[in-house]
Amino acid sequence: MPTTDIHKQSPPGCAAHRQLFEDTVTRLMDRLYGAALRLARDPDDAEDIVAEALGQAWGKLDQLRDPGQLEAWLFRILNNCFIDACRRRRSRQDRETELEEAEFEDEAFSLFEQLHQPFLLWWGTPESEFIGKLLREDIQRALDGLPDAFRVVIVLVEIEGYTYEECARLLDVPLGTVRSRLSRARSLLQKALWQQGREAGLVPAGRHRPVAKHGGAS
Amino acid sequence: MSREHINCEELIEQLFVYLDRELEGGTCTAIDHHLARCRECFSRVEFERQLRDRIGDAGIEKAPERLRMRVKALLDEY
DSSP states (O other): OOOOOTTTSSOTTSHHHHHHHHHHHHHHHHHHHHHHHHHHOOHHHHHHHHHHHHHHHHHTGGGOOOGGGHHHHHHHHHHHHHHHHHHHHHHHHTSOOSSOOOOOOOOOOOHHHHHOOGGGTTTOOHHHHHHHHOOHHHHHHHHHTSOHHHHHHHIIIIISOOOHHHHHHHHTOOHHHHHHHHHHHHHHHHHHHHHHHHHTTSSOTTOOOOOOOOOOOO | OOOSOOOHHHHHHHHHHHHTTOSOHHHHHHHHHHHTTOHHHHHHHHHHHHHHHHHHHTTOOOOOHHHHHHHHHHHHHO
């Protein structure tokens, strides 16, 4: 993508800049706030993170060389604000509460394996029906229930579309750590959704199958 | 890993890396070929895609009016 200096057409702080910035922020506001809320979990903290991020972004808009990157740039600043807030809180509390590697069972959990019934292939797909019955609130609750280290990678990769490498850079952890956290995060998330689904009566209460391998094309 | 053919077990191992678009082209093509003829794996991939879409939706939340006003005030300060 060719680089276009945002300030070549107009000087920093001018009305055109403000218009571009405001239009972009208005368009992205629900996504910025949503991402901040999923990251921080607390509505007040999420508001603070968005306000801080947009204040910082506006203050250093002259550092953005390519207006086409404004959206990605805003999300990057937002994520950094969240990470900084975590680190500040961690140092205040003087204990490892945020973004740490927690101890969890390693057994992988697959929602699909629990729900899928191969013999129903032509008549129904209980796994798709299950997803269709999940409320937005179910998914938010399952996400919010994940430990920080795992929730953050899911939000970055599945909600914000970060690559593993971008994620590793932002969190300052090795690529392998991103991969392992992501894998455990998905397992925990799917297990939480399964448990919530059972509580809500979306699947028969007694149903729980060990993860099985299937035969198919090879 | 780059290869022409991939079996079900290998596909499941690579499933999320595939959905995350982190696989190199050769393996992606092998998975695409496998998915074109294996109904079980196709169902699995579609399920994970649907779930992923729902998770993505959870990242959009109506921002409070108070926050919009706060941001506008921030811009006005400069």
